[in-house]
Amino acid sequence: MKAARPPLPGWLATLRQRLFATPVDVAVSFLCVYVVWRISLPLVDWLLVEANWRGTSREDCTSAGACWVFIRARFAQFMYGQYPVPERWRVDLLGALAVCAAAALSWRRLPRRREAAIAALVILPPLGIWLLSGGLGLGIVETREWGGLTLTLFLAIYAGLIAIPLGILLALGRRSRLPMIRFASIVFIEFWRGVPIITVIFLASLLLPLIMPTGFNVDRLARAVIGLAFVIAAYMAEAVRGGLQALPDGQVEAAQALGLGYWRITRLIVLPQALRIALPAMTNEFIALFKNTTLVLIVSIFDLLGIAQAALADPAWVGMNMEAYVFAGAIYWFACFGLSQWSRLQEKRLQAAYGR
Amino acid sequence: MKTVCRIAALAAFFTGSAASAQQLAPSPTLDAIKARGHIECGAHLGLPGFSFANDKGEWAGLDVDYCKSLAAAVLGDATKVKFTPTSVQQRWAVLQSGQVDLLSRNTTITFSRNATLGVNFQGINFYEGQTFVVRTKAKVVAVKDLADATICVAAGSTEEKTAADWFRERNLKVTIINFQKNDDAISAYDQGRCDAYTAGIGALAGQRIKFKDPNEHQILTEIISNDPQGPVTRWGDERWQLVVRWVLNGTIAAEALGVTSKNVEEMKAKSASSEVRRLLGAEGKFGQMMGLSDDWMFNAIKQVGNYGESYERTVGMGSALKLKRGANELWTKGGLLYSPPFQ
Numbered sequence: 211m212k213a214a215r216p217p218l219p220g221w222l223a224t225l226r227q228r229l230f231a232t233p234v235d236v237a238v239s240f241l242c243v244y245v246v247w248r249i250s251l252p253l254v255d256w257l258l259v260e261a262n263w264r265g266t267s268r269e270d271c272t273s274a275g276a277c278w279v280f281i282r283a284r285f286a287q288f289m290y291g292q293y294p295v296p297e298r299w300r301v302d303l304l305g306a307l308a309v310c311a312a313a314a315l316s317w318r319r320l321p322r323r324r325e326a327a328i329a330a331l332v333i334l335p336p337l338g339i340w341l342l343s344g345g346l347g348l349g350i351v352e353t354r355e356w357g358g359l360t361l362t363l364f365l366a367i368y369a370g371l372i373a374i375p376l377g378i379l380l381a382l383g384r385r386s387r388l389p390m391i392r393f394a395s396i397v398f399i400e401f402w403r404g405v406p407i408i409t410v411i412f413l414a415s416l417l418l419p420l421i422m423p424t425g426f427n428v429d430r431l432a433r434a435v436i437g438l439a440f441v442i443a444a445y446m447a448e449a450v451r452g453g454l455q456a457l458p459d460g461q462v463e464a465a466q467a468l469g470l471g472y473w474r475i476t477r478l479i480v481l482p483q484a485l486r487i488a489l490p491a492m493t494n495e496f497i498a499l500f501k502n503t504t505l506v507l508i509v510s511i512f513d514l515l516g517i518a519q520a521a522l523a524d525p526a527w528v529g530m531n532m533e534a535y536v537f538a539g540a541i542y543w544f545a546c547f548g549l550s551q552w553s554r555l556q557e558k559r560l561q562a563a564y565g566r
Numbered sequence: 567m568k569t570v571c572r573i574a575a576l577a578a579f580f581t582g583s584a585a586s587a588q589q590l591a592p593s594p595t596l597d598a599i600k601a602r603g604h605i606e607c608g609a610h611l612g613l614p615g616f617s618f619a620n621d622k623g624e625w626a627g628l629d630v631d632y633c634k635s636l637a638a639a640v641l642g643d644a645t646k647v648k649f650t651p652t653s654v655q656q657r658w659a660v661l662q663s664g665q666v667d668l669l670s671r672n673t674t675i676t677f678s679r680n681a682t683l684g685v686n687f688q689g690i691n692f693y694e695g696q697t698f699v700v701r702t703k704a705k706v707v708a709v710k711d712l713a714d715a716t717i718c719v720a721a722g723s724t725e726e727k728t729a730a731d732w733f734r735e736r737n738l739k740v741t742i743i744n745f746q747k748n749d750d751a752i753s754a755y756d757q758g759r760c761d762a763y764t765a766g767i768g769a770l771a772g773q774r775i776k777f778k779d780p781n782e783h784q785i786l787t788e789i790i791s792n793d794p795q796g797p798v799t800r801w802g803d804e805r806w807q808l809v810v811r812w813v814l815n816g817t818i819a820a821e822a823l824g825v826t827s828k829n830v831e832e833m834k835a836k837s838a839s840s841e842v843r844r845l846l847g848a849e850g851k852f853g854q855m856m857g858l859s860d861d862w863m864f865n866a867i868k869q870v871g872n873y874g875e876s877y878e879r880t881v882g883m884g885s886a887l888k889l890k891r892g893a894n895e896l897w898t899k900g901g902l903l904y905s906p907p908f909q
Contacts, residue, residue: 287621292619354648354650412655412656415656416656416659416663419659419664420662507653508655509653510611510651510652519612523611523613523614523617523619524612525615525885528775528776528886
């Protein structure tokens with residue numbers, strides 16, 4: 211009979227129980243640690259230890275690691291594209307306004323929060339277009355000069371602003387009792403869901419100018435935004451429909467029994483609950499949209515990824531592919547990770563509010 | 567249109583001179599350019615040395631320089647040009663729909679494109695072609711020196727076939743090592759498994775800088791395939807096509823005649839050569855014949871330089887690419903570049 215071992219401290223016990231309980235567990239644990247170690251060591255070496263941080267040209271990149279000098283030299287272009295330097299304060303101002311508005315609205319004890327949210331949604335988008343493109347006292351900046359992260363965010367946010375309400379309307383339309391509305395919604399959703407986004411962008415960019423009467427020209431960035439928005443709206447509609455179908459029929463019947471009309475039932479009973487259920491799926495679609503904005507590259511609109519690739523064509527920086535893609539990838543990852551965290555926070559809040 | 571041409575031809579016949587200059591054919595493109603105040607040039611999304619944006623966001627490169635020359639010739643100011651980057655897939659549609667006045671973006675001239683796409687090629691500003699990069703210490707000067715060498719290529723590529731055919735036709739033995747991907751072939755060459763790697767000149771020029779030590783490698787100037795490139799316009803509007811063609815010719819002629827951005831004023835004032843004087847607008851009123859000002863080429867050369875200056879600055883020895891002139895040297899110096907006379 212073995213002597214009883216002295217009890218291990220709490221965290222060690224947990225560790226032992228979780229990772230080293232059986233010989234197989236021990237082997238798997240060590241294998242994982244080994245693999246992570248083998249991968250991360252050269253990665254950290256390249257990213258940080260051996261990396262080059264200071265300087266202005268590729269000659270300054272003497273050690274074996276990443277040449278972050280390249281990102282430093284091109285940073286402003288990655289953020290603003292070819293946006294004229296003296297006008298870049300407009301982008302900064304818009305970004306600051308948007309961040310402030312988002313921060314204020316997420317503070318739940320903000321007085322008149324609902325009115326403030328509606329005001330922000332009504333005022334900010336047109337204000338943003340005015341600030342970015344100019345006119346009415348500001349210098350005009352053509353959309354071809356927009357680029358980089360500014361353009362990526364613009365595409366995602368404005369396409370989202372169109373796609374979310376449109377998607378909700380389409381989802382309601384698909385469940386409507388009026389046959390024409392139902393039919394039109396189904397046709398719209400199934401058409402845009404069935405066409406690859408790359409085809410939509412390509413056609414919007416190439417076919418429209420050929421078939422449009424001369425002189426009538428929709429800006430090519432606007433065409434890309436609308437194309438993206440329609441496709442995402444179709445996906446959003448299906449996500450919202452999932453939420454609508456999860457609601458028990460009794461909810462609507464009870465509201466009808468109380469004598470409420472269609473729009474009041476939809477606004478007060480159906481949508482608040484359906485959107486809460488659909489929120490994770492809608493966030494998913496939005497993240498997909500955010501990443502799909504990179505497809506505009508094929509019609510020569512330089513979003514963040516496009517401008518990173520274009521920078522590689524400068525003979526001064528040829529061959530910095532790893533740095534360019536790692537940097538662009540990191541920004542996309544942080545944006546998408548941030549979005550999914552935000553969505554989880556909202557879900558928790560809503561669950562708490564509804565006591566589920 | 568036809569009548570105008572006939573009248574012009576008759577007038578030229580009877581007067582035996584350039585008196586027909588007054589009979590300008592209508593040019594909607596030139597009118598549009600003058601009305602909007604800048605040229606719309608279709609550039610490449612990004613090709614080292616030919617078309618790219620530098621750290622300050624300014625467009626630069628050999629193809630970009632040509633559009634700047636055009637702007638200087640048409641509008642008197644090389645900065646009055648806006649660039650629309652175009653991808654391989656969209657370039658023709660962008661040109662056809664009138665979003666750009668011309669393409670200057672590394673596009674190979676071929677018969678079928680010319681015959682079926684409704685586009686015209688207005689000359690050659692770069693003789694692209696397949697060639698080889700070799701180690702400098704290997705003492706290889708011409709492609710035939712590669713006999714008995716090993717060459718890295720991507721399997722199934724056009725380059726593989728062209729290279730294999732070239733050596734077979736000449737009864738030269740080479741070992742061709744196939745790789746799944748282009749990048750693998752390149753790194754195999756860089757690690758010393760092969761004596762040479764083959765691709766187009768432009769691609770090799772960008773590739774060479776990526777090698778561990780670019781100075782250990784050189785690109786052969788001889789080319790074994792034929793992919794000439796130059797500015798492209800839509801069908802129609804002959805006068806605009808004339809301008810596009812002769813501005814390109816003008817930059818080449820300027821180099822042949824020894825006119826540079828440095829000496830252009832002196833040449834215009836003092837040159838004894840009447841071709842130089844006609845080129846620079848000191849005599850002959852050549853600009854007016856196309857509806858431009860007579861100092862069209864003077865402006866282009868003063869502000870952008872002749873072809874050679876542009877070449878050296880963008881892809882040649884003055885750039886990071888360090889491409890030799892090779893086929894892109896003047897015909898008088900063993901290359902293929904040629905401009906018809908300014909007479």
